[in-house]
Amino acid sequence: MSTTTLAVLVPLLPALGAVAGLAAGRRAPGFVRPLAVLPTLTAAVLAVVVAVRQGGRAPLTAATELTPTGNAALPVELALQLDGTAVLVAVLVGTVATCVQLYSTGYLRDDPRYASYAALVSLFTAAMLLVVYSDDLIVLLVGWEVMGICSYFLVGHYWETSAARAASLKAFLVTKLGDVPFLIGILALGSEAGTFRISTIVTRLTSSLADFQLDHPTVIALLLLAGVAGKSAQFPLHTWLPDAMAGPTAVSALIHAATMVAAGVYFVARLLPVFTASAAALVVLALLAAVTMAGSALAALAQDDIKRVLAYSTIGQLGYLAGALAVDNRGAAIFHLLSHGAFKALLFLAAGVLIHAAGTGSLTAMARAGGTARRVPDVYWTLTIGLLALAAVPPFSGFFSKEAVLGAAEHTALDPAAGIPAAAGWIVLVAGLLTAALTAAYATRLWLLACRGEAAVPPAAAPAPAPAGAAAEPAPEPARTSAARTGGSHAVTAPAGSLDAGTPDTEDAAAPEPGATEAVALAAADGTTVPSAEAALDTGRDPGPERGHPHQPPVMTLVLWVLAVPSLAFGLFYDWLPHWLGGGSLGPTLVTSVLATGAAAAGAAVTWAAWRHAVTYGSVDPGPALLGRLHRGAVDGFRVDALYQRAFVTPVQGAARLVRFLDREVVDAYVRGAGTATGWLGRAVRLAQTGNVQTYLSALLAASVVLVLAVVLAGA
């Protein structure tokens, strides 16, 4: 088969698998797992074959007209473009999707809605692969929107919990808020460039012979950026991503770490000449990236839920990608996209196993329970590898890809290419270095809390067989001391303090654990905080399969080790990637390497010191000490949600109430009035119905006389 045929099969197979899975779901439950895993696995293998055959050579394109648009020169075409970038990203998507499907067979093995879940994941994979391969903006938009709706369904998988329902709606609405300008931008770009084909647009813009220029490059670029910010969770449309953690962890790994959120950045990478045509758009992109990076890293340092930490971390790493694109370096962006996709998927899946094992998503509760390394050693090691990659420690993949981004920023800052503003380079470089330190800090904090918890607990209370018992027993002691230290005003210590006041009921296995109560209490204190669905399920349910698993299915740990390999070694391909991605060398440069690694080491060291300090004072969390005054804001994601609540949600709800009032009290009043008035009139007429025939006849006579008189008088 030709490479193009294989490439067509790559998105097609998961789509067919999704249809078959939805059809077979109830009737043939035995087929659901093969139908979920095999098409995605085949697609991943085919994506690898396509990548090998393409081999980074000149892009292959193939197109067939899909539908006319009314303008003969502007048809919508079902077009593929297989360049080095597309085939590599497709390999990433296929690999991560396969890993997630395999992992889900274990993670959701008792879930009653597994069939629809797996079908939606397959459909999502198909849509993402369509976005990756598509050469037509409209077809790309189709895949883009299918991903959006799949994300909505998958985030709301645990729709019994109100948090999941709210999160799925929020994710859908916020991304749609970006998609409307995105659609307008695509149409404007298509009509100005005279085609919807991405490759043609790029060729026209980059060709030195044609001298083609867009009329309104800044407007188009900013419109497209709105959609990209929504999909890739960049400031100010990033707020949906932390809440989207209410979905199953495997979905978070697939959608909210490795693939869908990367789609926005990938789109910018494909259409980079459109963005570089406008210096203003590049500076805006750099600013967005910088604010996103630094803000999300600070917020990640303060979160208690492990999945929210990872969500904010994802936002920050996507900021790096956007930053790399703002300095016109596609190679660095795609390099970091690939390595981040691998290690973030690994981190999420490891976190899922950890939540499975601990029965809670709260880091503080995990730290108090302790014993991660002993109970789930595979998770311990793979999580460590993932965090080292995230913190950009030298031999791991994150180091090389982040170095590529920072090197590109430094290059633009000091020696800008034509048309690329040096300001963008400086913004990205400074924010990137600051974020490198913060990233190392929150990675260290996550590792210390999740994996080294037993070191923080007094030795007498540490080893306890049941996690719930171990969590509840040591809680009062540190809570009392920390409450005394901070005056009881601190958000994180408050639930532990209430646990201290009441009797800690360790016998009741269904009693909520400290971490879960913390999450719930935080959610109650601030409506914008959403605990992970696992925590919500645990507090609301009897101890079930979700809670305190001593043994994990082997397929889940296998997937973790599979993903750990690229997290370890993918960075070493930096010399080989420019051949695929185009552009200059992606190797680390000395200055940025030393600066970034130094920043990371400093961040890690400060966090470790703060942790030791916190442990001596009986707390387990170094976050409050590190962030100081910023901590309160960082816990809530700097109140962006509250701001949106005040700026948009409250006015919309007020308007809805006004409309309801107008509808019920004004419009309906006329409708009801028509009925009531007719009823009263009928009652009045019925009064004449006495039953006495002579009365009727008298009335008839009187009326006749009146009529005759009227006629006579009128005639006279």
Place this chain on the structure above:
Amino acid sequence: MHLVYPAVLAALLFSIGLYGVLARRNAVLVLISVELMLNAVNLNLVAFDVWLRDTLRAGQSLTLFTIAVAAAEIGIGLAIVLQVYRNRAGSNVDELRDLAEPPPTPTGAGAGSDAAEADADKAEAAA
């Protein structure tokens, strides 16, 4: 003969009939009053037929037609009156109010209409 005599006589007969229909309580007398009105019309028809010298004698033939209709009508009417009298031991027109609108009652419609009927009967008996 001048036209005014039969015309005035017909008007008097019609007025007496009208009064009887509207005011008498006895159903038989009401029917008789209807006959009076019909015959006043017949008198008019014949008188105007003569006065207009109609070659087709339309007035006279219409009179015969009216007499036939009146005979049929009085037959049916008397039969109804007889049945009413047998069923109710009385043939007063103002007591035959079964088709009256019952007053609105909060309880069920069927029970309400029965009670209303009983009330009306009592009121009439008292009157």
